Amino acid sequence: MTGKERILNVLNKKETDVLPWVPFAGVHAGKLVGFNAEVVYKDADKCFQSLKEVNHLYKPDGQPVMFDLQIEAEVLGCDLLWAEDSPPTVSSHPLSETADIPTKIPTPDEGRLPIELEVMRKMKAEFGETTALYGLLTGPFTLASHLRGTNIFMDMIMDPEYTHKLLDYCADVAIAVAGYILDTGMDVVAVVDPLISQISPDHFAEFMTAPFTRVFDHIRERGAKSSFFVCGNATLNLDPMCRTGCDSVSVDENVNLAEAKKVCDKHDVVLGGNIPLTTVMLFGTQQDNMKCVVDLIDSVETKHNLIIAPGCDMPYDTPIENCIAAEQAVHNTDAVREMVANYESSEIEFTGELPDYASLKKPLIEVFTLDSIACAACTYMLAVAMDAQKEFGDKIEVVEYKYTIPENIARCREMGVKQLPSIYINGELKHSSLIPSQEELYAEIREVL
Amino acid sequence: MADFNAISEMLQKGKAQDVKTLCQAALDEGVPAKEVLDKGLLAAMDIVGEKFKNNQVFVPEVLIAARAMNAGLEILKPLLVSEDTDNAGTVVLGTVKGDLHDIGKNLVKIMMEGKGLKVIDLGSDVAPEKYVEAAKENNADIIACSALLTTTMGQMEKVVHALEEAGMRDKVTVMIGGAPVTQNFCDSIKADVYTADAATAAESAKSICA
Numbered sequence: 001m002t003g004k005e006r007i008l009n010v011l012n013k014k015e016t017d018v019l020p021w022v023p024f025a026g027v028h029a030g031k032l033v034g035f036n037a038e039v040v041y042k043d044a045d046k047c048f049q050s051l052k053e054v055n056h057l058y059k060p061d062g063q064p065v066m067f068d069l070q071i072e073a074e075v076l077g078c079d080l081l082w083a084e085d086s087p088p089t090v091s092s093h094p095l096s097e098t099a100d101i102p103t104k105i106p107t108p109d110e111g112r113l114p115i116e117l118e119v120m121r122k123m124k125a126e127f128g129e130t131t132a133l134y135g136l137l138t139g140p141f142t143l144a145s146h147l148r149g150t151n152i153f154m155d156m157i158m159d160p161e162y163t164h165k166l167l168d169y170c171a172d173v174a175i176a177v178a179g180y181i182l183d184t185g186m187d188v189v190a191v192v193d194p195l196i197s198q199i200s201p202d203h204f205a206e207f208m209t210a211p212f213t214r215v216f217d218h219i220r221e222r223g224a225k226s227s228f229f230v231c232g233n234a235t236l237n238l239d240p241m242c243r244t245g246c247d248s249v250s251v252d253e254n255v256n257l258a259e260a261k262k263v264c265d266k267h268d269v270v271l272g273g274n275i276p277l278t279t280v281m282l283f284g285t286q287q288d289n290m291k292c293v294v295d296l297i298d299s300v301e302t303k304h305n306l307i308i309a310p311g312c313d314m315p316y317d318t319p320i321e322n323c324i325a326a327e328q329a330v331h332n333t334d335a336v337r338e339m340v341a342n343y344e345s346s347e348i349e350f351t352g353e354l355p356d357y358a359s360l361k362k363p364l365i366e367v368f369t370l371d372s373i374a375c376a377a378c379t380y381m382l383a384v385a386m387d388a389q390k391e392f393g394d395k396i397e398v399v400e401y402k403y404t405i406p407e408n409i410a411r412c413r414e415m416g417v418k419q420l421p422s423i424y425i426n427g428e429l430k431h432s433s434l435i436p437s438q439e440e441l442y443a444e445i446r447e448v449l
Numbered sequence: 450m451a452d453f454n455a456i457s458e459m460l461q462k463g464k465a466q467d468v469k470t471l472c473q474a475a476l477d478e479g480v481p482a483k484e485v486l487d488k489g490l491l492a493a494m495d496i497v498g499e500k501f502k503n504n505q506v507f508v509p510e511v512l513i514a515a516r517a518m519n520a521g522l523e524i525l526k527p528l529l530v531s532e533d534t535d536n537a538g539t540v541v542l543g544t545v546k547g548d549l550h551d552i553g554k555n556l557v558k559i560m561m562e563g564k565g566l567k568v569i570d571l572g573s574d575v576a577p578e579k580y581v582e583a584a585k586e587n588n589a590d591i592i593a594c595s596a597l598l599t600t601t602m603g604q605m606e607k608v609v610h611a612l613e614e615a616g617m618r619d620k621v622t623v624m625i626g627g628a629p630v631t632q633n634f635c636d637s638i639k640a641d642v643y644t645a646d647a648a649t650a651a652e653s654a655k656s657i658c659a
Contacts (some may be wrong), residue, residue, distance in 0.1 A: 081549060086600040089549045150552055153509040154516070157463060198508040198552070232628070236504060278599055278629040315599035315629075 003061030007132030008187065010270055010307060011225045011247045019297065019308055021330040022134070022250075022272060023323055025054040026067025026313040027087055032057060032434070036084040037316060041068050044118040048126075051119065055127055057320065057433075059327050059376045062132040062188065065120050067313040068112075069138045069192055072173055073146035075111035076104065085316040093149035101165045102147070105173055108180045120184035132188055134227070135181030139193025140170035140211045156203055163207055171211035175218045182222045189219045190227040190250070194312070196241070197232030197254070204240045216245040227272065231312050235260070242267035252311030253277065258299045265302060272307035275326055282315045286325040286419060291340045293329035298337075320433035321419040324377045325370065332374045335404055339370075342406040343413075350410035357427030363448045365389075365398045366424040368408075368417050372400060380435040381421035388441055396445060451475035451485065456521070457493035461500075463513030465520035472521040482528035487565075490521045494563030498648035501556070508552060511647075515559040537565045538658025539589040540624075543575035545604035550597035553627055553647065557593060560651035566658065577604065577611040584612075584621050590658045593650065594640075596627040605630075606638035622657050626650055 001009075006020040025032075029050035030040035040047050047066065055063060070088045074080055080088040095102070108117055123133055138146070144166050145152045155163045178189050196208065212228070219226040228246040230237070233254040241249050242263065248270035251260055257273050264271040275281055280292045293308060300306060308330040314323065329336040342348055355364060367385045369378035382400055389398040401408040403420055411417075415424075419432035423441070430436070430444055452471060459467040468490075475485045497514045500506040506514075540561055544554045551573045558568050569587050571579055580592045592612065596602040605625050612618045623640040626647075635643035642657070644650040 081547075083547060083598075083600060086598050089598075091549055150512070150555070153512050153552075156509045157513045200507045200510070203507070203509060233504065279631055279633070282599055282629075283633070317600075 002130045003059070004130055004132040004187065007062040007307070008225070010305065011188070013268065013270075013305065015304075018331050019303065019306060019333070020061040021059070021327055022062035022064070022307055022309040023054065023058045023060050023327065024064055024067055024310045024313050025051070025058065025323070026064065027085070027316045028314040028318050029054045031316055031318075032320065037086055038082045038084060038088075041066065041087065042112065042115065044115045044122070047115070047119045048122040051123060052126065055131060056380070057377045058323050059331070060131055062134055062307070063123070063127070064134040064136055064190065065123055065186070066116050067136055067192075068116075069136075069142060069194075070146070071112050071116055072106055072138045072143055072177060075106040075113065076102065076147060076173070078146050087313070090146045093147060095147045095166075096149040096151060099159075099162055101162075101169050103169075105176045113177075113180065117180055117184050120181065120186055124185040128185060133186045134188045134190050135178075135184070135186035136190045136192050136229075137174055137177045137181065139191045139196070139228075140167050140174055140215065141199075141208060142193045142195045143170040143173060145195055153198070156199070156207060160206070167207055167211045171214050174215045178215065178219055179222070182219070182224050186224070188225045188227055188247075190229050191215055191246070192229040194229075194231035196230045196237055197234035199237070201236050201240055204237050209240060209244060212241075212244040212246075220245065229312075238263045239267075242269045248272055248307065250274075250307070250309060253279075254311075257296060258301065261300045261302060261306065264305065268305070270305045270307060272309045274311045275309070277311045277315060277318075281310055281318045281322050281326070284322060286319075286321045287340065287343055289322045289325040290329045290336050293326050294333060294337045294340055297330070297333055319419070320377075321421075324375060324433060325420070328370050328375050332371065335371065335374070339403050339409065342409050348406050348410045350407070350414040352407070352411065354411075354414060355427065360426060362394075363396045363445055364426055365396055365445070366427075367398065367400045367421065368403070368412060368424070369400060369421045370403045372402060372421075375421070377433060377435065378421040381423060381431070384435055384438060384441055385423060387438055388445055391438075391442060392445060392449075395449060451478055451480040451489070453488045453492065456485070456489035457496065460490060460493035460514055460517045460521065461497055461510075463510065463517050465517040468517045468521040469524055472524045476524065476528065482525045483530075486522075486525050486529065490518050490525075491563055491565055494518055494560075498560045498563060498651060501560075502646050502648040508556070511556055511559060515563075518563065537655060538591065539567045539569065539587050540591040540593050540654055541569045541571065541580055541583045541587065541589045542593045542595075543571035543580060544573035544595045544597075545601050545608070546574055546576045547604065548596050548598050548601035549573045550595075550627075553597065554595040556647035557595065557626065557650050560647045561593075561654055564651045564655040566651070566654055577607040580608050581611045581615045581617065584617065585615065589621060591622045591624055591654055593624040593626070593654065595625075596630060599629045602627065602629055602634065605640060609639055624650060624654065624657075
C-alpha cells in the first residue's frame with residue numbers, strides 16, 4: 001500500500017495496512033539540506049529540494065507542502081518578521097484601527113503564493129502517485145486575527161456583526177486559496193487555525209461554524225479531502241469542529257488523543273495527532289520518541305480513523321533521528337515496542353567485547369540501524385556503507401548492527417550510540433541521520449586506510 | 450450597602466459601564482476605595498482567573514472582563530490613598546526578543562494586575578538587557594518572560610545571564626511561561642519559576658512578593 005493509498009483510505013473510512021503517518025515538516029525541511037527558514041519559504045526550488053529530502057528520510061504517507069500561515073496575510077498587507085529558524089511572524093495588523101471589511105481576494109500571482117503553488121506542482125509531479133500531498137491554508141479565524149490583531153477577541157463580544165463580516169471575508173479568502181491549491185493537484189486541503197483553542201464552544205457555534213462549514217463544503221465539492229488543524233487545548237471545541245464537515249482534525253499535545261478520539265468517533269471524523277513537539281521531538285532522545293509514539297498509539301482505543309502526526313509544525317532544529325524514530329514507531333509499532341521494552345529492561349547486558357579500535361587491522365565501518373529493511377534512512381545509510389564495501393573490497397570491514405536485536409541495543413548502550421541510523425569509522429561517529437554521499441564516505445575511509 | 454456581588458457579576462460579564470456605575474455607587478455610600486477595589490474588582494478578577502484556568506472562560510471573556518476592571522479602576526484610582534496603592538509587588542513583564550506573540554503575555558498582565566501587583570509591561574520583542582534595566586529602575590521583585598516559539602524560548606536563558614551580570618540575580622525572581630516552555634526547560638536555564646497558565650503565574654507572583 002502506498003502512503004497516498006493509506007491516507008486516502010483512512011479519509012474514506014477504509015482499512016489501512018498500518019497506521020498512516022504525516023510528519024509536519026515545515027521549515028524543518030530546510031534543516032535536512034542546510035537551508036534556513038527564510039530560504040526555504042522564499043525560494044521554490046530550494047523548498048522543493050528540502051521537501052524531497054523529507055519524503056526520502058521520513059517516509060510520509062501524507063506530506064504538507066508549506067507550513068506557513070502568513071502567506072495570505074502578507075498578500076493582504078500584514079508586515080512579516082522573518083527568522084532563520086522559524087516561520088515568519090505577522091508584525092502589523094492593517095485592520096487594527098478600522099472597522100472596514102476588505103474586499104480584496106488574493107490572486108495566485110501575488111506575494112509568495114506563486115512560490116507555494118510552484119512547489120506544490122513540483123511535489124505533485126514527483127510524489128503525486130505515492131504520497132498524499134497536503135496543501136495548507138490559513139483558517140478564517142487566524143487570518144482575521146492577523147488582519148485585525150487581538151482586537152478580534154473583543155470584537156466577538158463588543159461587535160458581533162463586524163466579527164461575522166470579517167470572518168465571512170476571511171472564509172472567502174480561504175475558499176479562493178483552497179481553489180488555487182486544488183488546481184495544483186493537492187489531495188488534502190488543511191485549514192489551519194491554531195487560535196480556535198482560545199475561544200469557547202459557544203463562540204465557536206456563534207462565529208465559526210458557518211464560515212468553516214462553507215470552506216469545507218467547497219473543498220468537498222472540488223472532490224478533495226480536508227483537515228482542520230488546531231493548536232492548544234481545543235478539547236471543548238472538538239465536537240463543534242467535527243460538525244463543520246471536515247474529513248479529519250489534527251490536534252497538538254494539549255489535547256488528550258484518546259479522549260479526542262472518542263469525540264471524533266462519534267462523528268466518524270478522522271483524528272490526527274499528537275506527538276509532543278518540544279518535550280519529545282525537540283528535546284527528547286530517539287528512545288523517547290519511539291516510546292512516546294508507541295504509548296500514544298496504545299492509548300487510543302480504536303485504531304481506525306487515526307493518523308499519527310507531530311502536534312504541530314515541527315521546530316526547525318528537531319533532531320532528524322527523532323523524526324526517523326517516530327516514523328518507525330508508527331509504521332512498525334510492534335517491532336519498536338519490543339525495542340523500547342528491551343532498551344528499558346535492565347536485564348540486557350552487553351556480554352561481548354567492543355573492538356580494540358586503536359589497533360584494528362583494517363578500517364572498520366560500523367553501521368547502526370533501527371532496521372535497515374523497514375526504515376528508509378537506515379536503508380540508505382547501510383546502502384552507502386555497502387557501496388564502500390564494494391569499492392574497497394577486503395581492505396575494509398563493514399558491519400551492521402540492527403536495533404531489532406536485543407544484544408545490539410546493549411552494544412549501542414556500551415558504545416554510547418545515541419542516534420540511529422549512524423556510521424562509525426574505527427569507533428568514531430562520522431554520520432548520523434543524514435546520509436553521506438559516496439564521495440564523502442570514501443574520502444573518510446581513504447584517510448584511515 | 451455596597452453590592453460587591455453585582456460588581457463581580459458585571460465585571461465577569463465585561464459590562465464596563467455597569468462596573469463603573471456600581472463602583473461609583475459604592476463610593477457614594479462611603480465605602481473606602483480600597484475596599485471596593487479588593488472586595489469588588491480584584492475578587493471578581495480572581496474568579497475570572499480561576500475560570501480561565503479551568504477552561505470555563507476563554508480569551509475573549511478575560512479581555513472583556515479586564516476592560517471592565519480597568520473601567521472600575523478609573524473611578525477608584527483618584528481616591529486610593531498612597532498606602533492603598535503600595536502595591537503588593539512589582540513585575541517586569543514582556544515577550545522575549547524575536548517573538549511578537551503577546552496574547553499570552555497580555556493575559557498574564559491582566560491576571561497579575563488582578564492580584565494587585567504592579568506590572569511594567571515592556572511589550573513584545575524585548576531584549577534581555579531591557580528586562581534588567583526596567584527591573585532596576587522599578588525595583589522589581591520579578592521578571593516574567595513569555596515565549597510562544599521554540600526558537601525564541603532560548604532568549605529566556607539570556608535574561609537570566611543578563612541579571613547575573615548586573616549583579617541582581619539574587620534580588621529578582623525570574624518567571625517563565627508560554628506554550629513550548631516546560632518545568633524541565635526552566636530548570637535547565639536556571640530560571641526560578643515556570644507556570645503553565647496565566648492564572649497560576651499570577652498566583653505564584655503574588656506569593657513570591659508576599
